[in-house]
Amino acid sequence: MAREDGARLLTACRHAEQVIAAERIVSQAQSDALLCIGFIEGFIWGHGWKSWRTGDDMVFCPPDGFGFREAVPAVVFCLEEHPERLIQRAHLLVSSALSSSFLCNQ
Numbered sequence: 001m002a003r004e005d006g007a008r009l010l011t012a013c014r015h016a017e018q019v020i021a022a023e024r025i026v027s028q029a030q031s032d033a034l035l036c037i038g039f040i041e042g043f044i045w046g047h048g049w050k051s052w053r054t055g056d057d058m059v060f061c062p063p064d065g066f067g068f069r070e071a072v073p074a075v076v077f078c079l080e081e082h083p084e085r086l087i088q089r090a091h092l093l094v095s096s097a098l099s100s101s102f103l104c105n106q
Helices: 006-020 027-054 068-081 090-101
Strands: none
Touching: 006 027, 006 068, 006 090, 027 068, 027 090, 068 090
């Protein structure tokens, strides 16, 4: 998913929002939803682990208990607000969305 563009990420994450809301969805949409959820969960945990391992500051500061249920709507919102960025790679867009949605106290 990281190498996919924002349009593909947005499609998958819209389906993930349906799963989170416990709506009934078709099988392809369910596959997309799981792809989005897995990608975002992996991104969150990978970024946290990297920051812990290297001692670097995080680029986003999620609240306790943060996970895909909070991250997916934030990513969808940012992608819908900036459709001109949908040509960019998914990993860059997730990083940007989370850093703008979950600011760190300076």
